[in-house]
Amino acid sequence: MEFIEQLINGLNLGSIYALMALGYTMVYGIAKMLNFAHGDIIMVGAYTLSVAIATLKFPPALAIIVSMAVCSLLGITVEKIAYKPLRNASPLTVLITAIGVSYFLQSLALLIFGSNQRKVESVITMQPIKIGGIELTGESAVTIGVTVIIMICLTLFINKTKTGRAMLAVSEDKGAAQLMGVNVNKTISVTFAIGSALAAVAGVLFTSSYGFVGPYTGALPGIKAFVAAVLGGIGSIPGAMLGGFLLGIIESLSKAYISTQLSDAIVFGVLIVVLLVKPSGLLGKKRMEKV
Amino acid sequence: MKIKKHLKNIISICIVLALYVVILLLVQAGALSRHYQSLLVPIGINVILAVSLNLTVGFLGELTLGHAGFMSVGAYAGCLFSVYCDLPAAIEFPLALLIGGIAAAVFGIIIGIPVLRLKGDYLAIVTLAFGEIIRSVITNLDFLGGAGGLRGITKYKSTASAFTAVFVVLVLTVIIIRNLVKSRHGRAICSIRDNVIASESVGINVVFYKLLAFVTAAFFAGIAGVLYGHNLGILKPNTFDFNKSIEILVIVVLGGMGSITGSIISAIVITLLPEVLRGLEDYRLLIYAVVLIAMMLLNNNPKFNALKDTLKGKLLQLRPAKKASDSAEKEAD
Numbered sequence: 001m002e003f004i005e006q007l008i009n010g011l012n013l014g015s016i017y018a019l020m021a022l023g024y025t026m027v028y029g030i031a032k033m034l035n036f037a038h039g040d041i042i043m044v045g046a047y048t049l050s051v052a053i054a055t056l057k058f059p060p061a062l063a064i065i066v067s068m069a070v071c072s073l074l075g076i077t078v079e080k081i082a083y084k085p086l087r088n089a090s091p092l093t094v095l096i097t098a099i100g101v102s103y104f105l106q107s108l109a110l111l112i113f114g115s116n117q118r119k120v121e122s123v124i125t126m127q128p129i130k131i132g133g134i135e136l137t138g139e140s141a142v143t144i145g146v147t148v149i150i151m152i153c154l155t156l157f158i159n160k161t162k163t164g165r166a167m168l169a170v171s172e173d174k175g176a177a178q179l180m181g182v183n184v185n186k187t188i189s190v191t192f193a194i195g196s197a198l199a200a201v202a203g204v205l206f207t208s209s210y211g212f213v214g215p216y217t218g219a220l221p222g223i224k225a226f227v228a229a230v231l232g233g234i235g236s237i238p239g240a241m242l243g244g245f246l247l248g249i250i251e252s253l254s255k256a257y258i259s260t261q262l263s264d265a266i267v268f269g270v271l272i273v274v275l276l277v278k279p280s281g282l283l284g285k286k287r288m289e290k291v
Numbered sequence: 292m293k294i295k296k297h298l299k300n301i302i303s304i305c306i307v308l309a310l311y312v313v314i315l316l317l318v319q320a321g322a323l324s325r326h327y328q329s330l331l332v333p334i335g336i337n338v339i340l341a342v343s344l345n346l347t348v349g350f351l352g353e354l355t356l357g358h359a360g361f362m363s364v365g366a367y368a369g370c371l372f373s374v375y376c377d378l379p380a381a382i383e384f385p386l387a388l389l390i391g392g393i394a395a396a397v398f399g400i401i402i403g404i405p406v407l408r409l410k411g412d413y414l415a416i417v418t419l420a421f422g423e424i425i426r427s428v429i430t431n432l433d434f435l436g437g438a439g440g441l442r443g444i445t446k447y448k449s450t451a452s453a454f455t456a457v458f459v460v461l462v463l464t465v466i467i468i469r470n471l472v473k474s475r476h477g478r479a480i481c482s483i484r485d486n487v488i489a490s491e492s493v494g495i496n497v498v499f500y501k502l503l504a505f506v507t508a509a510f511f512a513g514i515a516g517v518l519y520g521h522n523l524g525i526l527k528p529n530t531f532d533f534n535k536s537i538e539i540l541v542i543v544v545l546g547g548m549g550s551i552t553g554s555i556i557s558a559i560v561i562t563l564l565p566e567v568l569r570g571l572e573d574y575r576l577l578i579y580a581v582v583l584i585a586m587m588l589l590n591n592n593p594k595f596n597a598l599k600d601t602l603k604g605k606l607l608q609l610r611p612a613k614k615a616s617d618s619a620e621k622e623a624d
Contacts, residue, residue, distance in 0.1 A: 034412040082584055089591045091411040092354050096544060100583030103537060107576035219533075223423075226416060265427045268420035275413060276405050 004134055006256045007249060012140040012209060014248020015147035019202035020225030021232065021240035022154065023195030029171035029235040030191045033091070036098035037078060039222010040105040041196050045071045045203030046213035047109060050120040060123040068200040075196025076189050084185075102219070109215040117214035120207040143205045150201065151241050154194075158237065167191055171235065220264070224251070227271040233284020242282060311458055318450050326566065328450045332522045334562045335457035336515045339464045341542040341554040343511035348540065349549035350472055351504040352484030354415040356536045357402075358512050360422030361395040363531035365513020367435055368394030370444045370520035380445070388460065388517050395513025398425075399506040407501045422536060429528040440527040444520050457518055464511050469551055471507065480504050481549075541579045544586050 020042060027035045048070045052063035082101050086094050126138030158164035166187045169177040178184050206221065207213050224247060232243025247267060254266045274281065314331070317323050344358050369391025373383055406417050430438050447453035471477050479500045482490040491497050520526045542561050546553030565575045589595045 034416070082588070085588055086591055089587075090352075092348075092352060093587050093591060095354055095412055095415055096540070097584055097587040099537060099540070100580050100587065103576065104580035104584065107580055111573060111577060223416070223419065227420070230413070230416070259431070261427060261431050265424040268424050271420050272405075272417055275409060275417060279409065279413070 001133055002256070006252050008134070008136060008140055009256075010249030010252035011245060012143050012248070013252055014228075014245035015143045016202045016206050016209070016221065016244075017225045017228045017247050018241045018244025019147055019150065019198050019205070020221065021229040021244045022151075022237065023199050024226050024229040025232075025234055025237060025240040026167070026191050026195050028229070030167060031079075031083065031087075031188055033083065033094045034098060034226065035083075035192075035195075036095065036222075037101040037105060038195065038199060039218040039220075039225065040102050040109075041071050041075060041199040041218065042203035042206060042221065043109060043213065043215065043218030044074055044105060045200030046120065046207045046217060047113060047118070048200070049123070049204050049207060050118055050213060053121065053123070064123065064201075064204055067204060068197045071196040071200035071203075072193040075192040075199075079189060079192040084188075102222075106215050106219065113215065115215065117212040117217075120211060120213055122208040122211065123204060124208045139205075139209045143209060146201065146205065150198065154198075155237065163187070163190055224267055227267060230271060230281055231274050233281025236281070236283045236285070239281055239283035307462055311455075314454065314458075315451060318454060330562060330566060331450065331454045332447075332457050332518065334559055335454075335461045336519050336522070337539070337542060337558040337562050338461055338555050339511055339515040339518070340539045341546065341558040342465055342468050342551055343508040343515070344539050345543045345546075345548065345551060345554045346468055346472070346480075346504050346508045348543050349547075349554075350477065350480050350484060351501060353407075353410065353501070353505075354540075355418040355505070355508075356415050356533065356540070357418035357422035357425075358508070358539050359531040359533070359535035360418075360425040361399060361509040361512040362516040362519070362535070363425060363429060363526075363528065364398045364516070365391035365395035366516030366520040366526050366531070367429060367441065368513070369517030370441060370526055371435070373445055373521070374441070374443055384456065384521070387521075388514050391517035392510045392514040395516070396506050396510040399509030400502070403502045403505040403509075407498065407505060419533060419536070422531075422533060426528050426531055435528075436526070438528065440525045441520075442525050444524050444526070446524040447521060453522060456521075460514060460518060464514070465551060465555070468507070468511070472551070476500065476503065538579070541583055545582055 020038065023038050023041070024035065027033065027038070045067045048067040049063050052058040052066050053060065056063075058066065078101055082097050083094065086097060122139060124139050124142045126142055128138055129136045129141055158167060166177070166182045167190070169180065169182050170184055170187045174184055177187075202221075202225075203213075203218070206217070225244065228243035228247040229240050230243070231247060232239025232241070247270070250270060251263050251267050255263045258266065318328060318331075340358065340362065344355075347353055347355050369387040372390045373387040376383055376386075378386070402418075402421050406414065406421070409417060429435050435441055447456065472480070479490065479495045480503070482493075482495060483497055483500055487497060516531075538561075542558045543554055545561065546555070546557030564578075565572055571578070
């Protein structure tokens with residue numbers, strides 16, 4: 001019984017990682033860059049939610065939409081100001097800029113909200129479900145459910161709509177896509193907007209499950225979500241989902257059965273092993289390097 | 292030519308000695324406030340960290356985010372040695388430094404061999420992961436003091452002796468790294484930064500030189516860690532987190548990647564800045580972030596680069612031709 005409960009915990013955590021990993025993987029696929037600031041977008045989403053509910057007294061549904069809108073806008077702005085001028089720069093330059101953006105968002109939150117963690121009331125009011133002897137909290141049920149629905153919608157969006165196929169085309173070959181009449185700049189903006197909106201959802205779900213937000217809330221989950229994206233194969237959307245769930249389960253099982261404090265080390269250990277054994281991840285495509 | 296080169300070296304040595312004597316006299320005469328005296332050691336440590344990180348980020352061209360991790364390995368190894376050993380200080384301290392450096396270098400080899408096959412974003416994230424693993428393992432080891440920290444490290448006897456120790460190590464670090472970069476091996480390292488495939492095809496052993504740069508950087512980070520531990524008398528694992536690595540990266544980027552002189556100047560500026568501008572303490576991290584982004588954007592802006600080139604050209608025109616070539620050499624430092 002306890003094992004199954006830990007597994008559900010893992011799925012809950014894994015859903016949040018998976019939602020964030022989708023953002024990493026989409027941006028990596030299209031812009032070929034590691035958006036280090038992605039984790040901090042969930043922090044912004046969580047703060048927006050808490051301000052909207054506690055200070056502005058918005059109803060929860062509106063607050064969630066506002067938080068998604070703010071994050072999308074933030075994602076697009078960051079891309080336009082910081083990443084777009086560097087599109088042809090070396091990966092080192094882009095990565096340092098992304099770290100700068102991440103640092104910027106964290107220290108801005110620190111200045112505005114202070115270093116104390118802010119309590120956030122859960123927006124999920126569902127009663128726990130009992131199946132057999134296992135209790136599934138409302139938060140876990142909603143988190144897992146919402147994640148699965150979002151993934152199905154996203155897969156349909158990417159494969160069936162024109163914008164989605166434009167994203168696929170840009171990730172395959174930017175130059176060729178441009179020649180075929182795809183608006184590359186617009187596609188990249190849309191990708192950042194969708195990725196950031198997903199991060200906002202992840203932020204909402206995260207605060208609902210854990211009940212707090214601080215300036216550094218997004219940093220560690222952000223890195224772990226990147227681990228999830230790499231584990232599944234970066235650039236691959238099903239890979240990000242698989243990687244997220246796997247990582248969540250690994251983390252919650254190692255917390256339960258090995259050591260709470262060492263669980264982060266175990267998660268990072270998994271990343272290192274994966275990168276060394278299969279650098280393209282579980283579902284990733286292997287790319288040949290051309291001279 | 293040879294005499295000129297020697298003359299230059301002698302002048303450099305004289306300047307370094309003069310700097311040392313002046314600061315020491317200021318300390319002895321009490322002209323520096325206690326506050327500024329306490330900053331001398333952190334400045335020196337940051338210079339060592341920045342110059343060594345510059346070797347991997349600036350000269351090798353690979354971003355590593357685990358520098359604080361190597362610093363912590365060195366700090367714990369060296370300080371553990373000086374806590375449990377009862378040798379006279381004159382022997383114990385240099386030995387502790389050496390042990391700290393070697394421990395960090397050994398970790399550098401263990402981590403570097405598998406990890407340096409990766410590049411770019413992957414290398415950055417894996418070194419970050421290793422830094423975090425080292426930190427959480429240290430927190431969980433009881434004989435290292437756990438989260439509470441390792442206590443009872445002998446501190447320096449006085450500011451003057453602390454400054455002397457840090458200054459000597461700093462000068463040695465700069466000389467070794469500068470000579471490494473200027474040597475045949477250094478040119479090999481720079482060629483890997485400029486084009487891996489081309490340097491591989493002219494017969495440069497890429498794996499070896501990557502490892503050489505990585506391990507040398509780790510070695511000096513470890514030594515800086517030992518200096519740090521003896522300055523505070525206590526080591527806490529949380530001081531060596533990801534933010535510490537970023538702080539060193541900010542110093543390197545601000546000073547200019549691939550410029551040792553730049554790293555030294557920017558380490559001094561960045562360490563002094565929050566102390567000089569007291570009211571800015573809250574904004575320190577924000578300023579770091581803006582500096583990082585602005586430096587990257589400006590250096591990739593064609594207009595800004597053109598402006599920089601014209602300014603440089605005008606400066607060179609103002610000077611006599613001989614000095615111009617000298618300053619060009621200095622730029623290469």
